[in-house]
Amino acid sequence: MSVEQKYIRNFCIIAHIDHGKSTLADRLLEYTGALSKREMVDQVLDTMDLERERGITIKLQAVRLHYRARDGQEYVLNLIDTPGHVDFTYEVSRSLAACEGALLVVDAAQGIEAQTLANVYLALEHNLEIIPVINKIDLPGAEPERVRREIEDVIGLDASEAILASAKTGVGTEEILEAIIRRVPPPRGDGEAPLQALIFDSIFDSYRGAIPYFRVVQGRVRKGDRIRFMATGAEFEVNEVGVFTPAPRPVESLAAGEVGFLAASIKNVKYTRVGDTITSAGRPAPAPLPGYRKVMPMVYCGLFPVESERYDDLRDALEKLQLNDASLTFETETSVALGFGFRCGFLGLLHMEIIQERLEREYGLELITTAPSVVYRVVGTNGSVVMVDNPTALPAPNLIDHIEEPFVEATIMTPKDFVGPVMELCQEKRGNFLNMDYLSEKRVALKYDLPLAEIIYDFFDQLKSRTRGYASLDYTLKGYRPSELVKMDILVNNEVVDALSLITHRDQAYQRGRALVERLRQLIPRQLFDVPIQAAVGSRVIARETIPALRKNVLAKCYGGDVTRKRKLLEKQKEGKKRMKQVGTVDIPQEAFMAVLKAGKS
C-alpha cells in the first residue's frame, strides 16, 4: 500500500568528491537497518567498480529507508543519489527536482568547493530545504567553525543548525535523520490526478529492459497500467512497480510523492530519458513536467579498435553501452590512418574516460582514441552553417567565413594564495576575467569566460598542479562566439595523418605545434629510416622534428643454447609492433593519437 505523504521525505546529498557522501549514505542505510553491518559492502550506492575506484558517483540510485523517529512515528525516507561531476549537471538537476530537501555535506577541513556551490545553487533554484552537514569532524585538521562561517558567507544559508558529523565514526547520524524529518517538507501532489512522474535516471537490465527511476509528482502508477513517455510518445504496459531497499522489491503501486522504478519491457533507454515525464496513456496529463531537455554531447573523439577486425565488436559494445546511457552518441568514422571506427559524443571528459574504460574492461577491446574535440560552428562564405565535431571534417579555408566555438562561464574556487597562478592560467587559456569574490579571508571565487576547447585540453590538470590540488572548477555552457581558429595538420614522414589533425586558436598554433611534434618524437619508436614529423597550418610548416633512424638492434649471444628465451624476446618485439598502426611505412603507437592532450606536460 502506498505510504501517507506526510510520512515521506525525499532528499539527496550534495557534496564535493571526497567529502564523504558515499560514506554518509552508507551510515544512513546502516542506521535505519536497510542493511545490516554484515551486509555492508563499503559504499553501497556506488555500484560500478569504476565508481568505487574513482570515488565518484556516475549512475544514480535511489534507496527507500524506514526510520522510526524520536516522535515514535515511522517515516519513509527516499535517498536519491546524485553524480558529483560537472559532466552530469543536467542529471543532477533532475535528481534535485525529484526531492524536497538536500543534505549539503562539506568537509570540515576543506570547506566549500566550486562543484558543491554550483549544486547548492541548483538546489535552491528548485526550492529545496538545505541541511548543512559539516563532515569529518574527527580529522585533526577539522575547522568546523570556519566552515560554518563559510557556508553562511558564501551561500547565505543559516548554518547555526549545521550538523557536526563524522560519517566515518557515525557521529551525527541520528541528528541528520531527525533534521530530515523535522526540516524537509513532505511531498505534495494529488494521488488521484492524472499521472506525472519525473524520470531522474534509468538503467538497462538485460532481462527486463530499460528501467526508469522516477518520482511520482501527481497521480499514481500500478502494475498493469498503460503508460506513455511524453517526450517520445512511446507507450508500454507496466509489468512491475517497485522500490529499492536497496535490493529491488515490488510494490502494489506508487503514488504522488513516492520514488521507485518500473519495468515495462522497454527495449531501449532512449525511451526512458532523464527529465522526461511518464504519464498514463488512458488518462494523460495535459502537459509534461518542466525542465526536460535532450542532453547534447559536448565533447567528441574517435574510437578505433587496435585490431581492425574487431570493428564489429566495438559497434556491438557501443550499442550495449548506449542501452544504458542515452547521452552517449556514436556514428561511423573512417580514418585514412586508423581505418574504421566511430566518432563518439560525450557529456564531458570524464564521461569519455568512463566509456573508454568500460569498453576496455567490460568488453575486452583495445582502443585507439583520438584527441577530444568540441563542436565548432562553421559559418560558410555563402551563409550556411555546419556543426563540426571532427577536425578532418572542417571545410576548406576558402569556403569558411568564420568559425565559432563554445564558451563556458567557469567558476574557480581557490585559496587566495593561488589567485595569481589561476589568473595566469586563465589568461593562457584565452579566458576573459569576469569577477572575483572573497568567500572568506582565505578563499576566493574567480569567474572567467573560457573556451570549452581549453577546458577539455588540459585546463583541469593544469589547475590542479598550479594550485597543488586545492582549487575546484565548475562551468556552464554560455553559447558560441567567433574565434580565430585554424586547422593544424600533422605530417609523419611527409604524409598527413588525419587522426592527428586538430583545431586550435591561431595564436596558440605555433606553441601547440611545437609541443605536439616534440611529444610525437618521443612516442613514435625509431624506424629503419629518418622520420620527419611536421606540424602545418595550411601549407605552412610551423614545427618540425626528426626521429633518427634506428641504427643498432642486435641480441647478444645465446648462452647455453637458450633459444626459447630468444624466441620469446623476439615475439615480444613483434607483438609490440602489431599493436601499432602502420601509417604509410611508419609504425605509430596508440598513445601517439592522444599525444595532443599530453603535449608539453612531460
Place this chain on the structure above:
Amino acid sequence: MGIVPQAGFVNKASHIYIHIPFCARKCNYCDFISYPEQSPEVMAVYCHRLEEEMELAAGTWQPGPAVTVFLGGGTPTILPAGLLERILVAVERNIDRQPGAEVSVEANPGTITLEKLRVLRSAGVNRLSLGVQSFDDRLLKAMGRIHRRRDIYQAYHLARRAGFANINLDLIFGLPGQTLENWQATLKEALALQPEHLAAYSLQVEENTPWGRLAATGNLNLPGEELELAMYQEAREMLAAAGYQQYEISNFARPGYRCRHNLTYWLNLPYLGLGAAAASSWQGERWQNYSNLEQYGAALSAGQLPRAEIEVTTPRQQMAETMFMGLRLLAGVNLQAFRQRFGKDAREVYAGEMERLLRAGLVEVQGYHLKLTERGLPLANEVFAAFV
C-alpha cells in the same frame, strides 16, 4: 663450411653442453644462472648430481658419440681440478667421444692455475674460452669482474704453456663510460696475443641485474647507440685486418677455428644440455633443467630427469628458429638445407616478410643462402622478429 654437419638432422653424433652454475661473484651485468660463493661441498654434490644426470640422460636419449662438448657457466674453472676431471671423464664414460671432438671449457682469467689447465688438457679439453671482457682495469672493476689486466696475460700464457692451441677471448663493448679509444686499445691488446678465436659482444643490460636497476633509474652512463655502432664496426674492421674472419654477428675466427659447438645452435641442430638451468633441443622438444639446485638435485635423487619446462616445438616454430638463429651466421641460412629439413621453401613460407626485408635492404640472397646485408647486420633483431 666443411666442418659443419650439413643437413644431418638424424645425425648420430651429439653435441653436449654442461652448465656449471657457480662463480666467485656475480658480475654487474650478468643474469645467467650462477650462484656465487658456494662451498666446495656444494660443488662436489653438484658434480655428483651431474654424473647421475649423465647416466640417466644417456640411458634415455642414447645420444651418439659427442662431437662437441662445451663446459659453460657460471665459471667452470671455479671448480677444483679434481671435479673438472670427474665431469669430463663422466661424459666420456656415458656418452663417448668422437675422435677429434671439440671439447671447450669457459674460464675466468682469475680462476686459472697451471694445475687446472694441465688436468683439463689431459682430460681431452682442446679449446679454452677466456672471459677477458676488457683490458681496462677500471672497466673490469666497474663490471664486478674478479680479474684484472695482468691476470689475463698470466692466464693466457699459462694456457699456452699447458698446450692449448685453440684459445678464444670473449670481449664486451658498449660498457658504461667506455670510449671508442678504450675499445680500440682492448682490441689491440687482444690481437697482440694472437688467439685463434675472438668474440665481441655488445653489452646487453638485463633487468634483474645491478646494472639493469641502475639503468632503470637513469644512472648508468651507457655510450649510446651511435658510439656502440662505431665500436662494433671498429671491431669488425680491426679483426678482419688481422686475419680473423667474422662468421657470426659477434664471432670471429682464424681459418679452421670456428666454434663447432656454437655452430650447432646457429644451425638449429640438436644438443643435450646437462646441469642446472641447461637448455636442450632434442627430437622436436626443447626443455630447460631446473635452475634451483635443490630442485635439480631432488629430481635426480628420485631417479628423474630434472626437466623444468618442456616445450614441444611446432614445425612453424622450428622453421622460425632455423631462420633467426641461422641468420646470425654471416653465411646466412642455407635455403636448400631448409627445404630438405622442412619440405617447404622458406621463400614461400615467409614470402611477405622476405619481400619486405629484401626491399628494406636488410637481407640478400646469395647463391643458396639468405643472409644479412652489411646494413642488416647491426639491425639483425628487426630481421629476426619478422620470422617469429
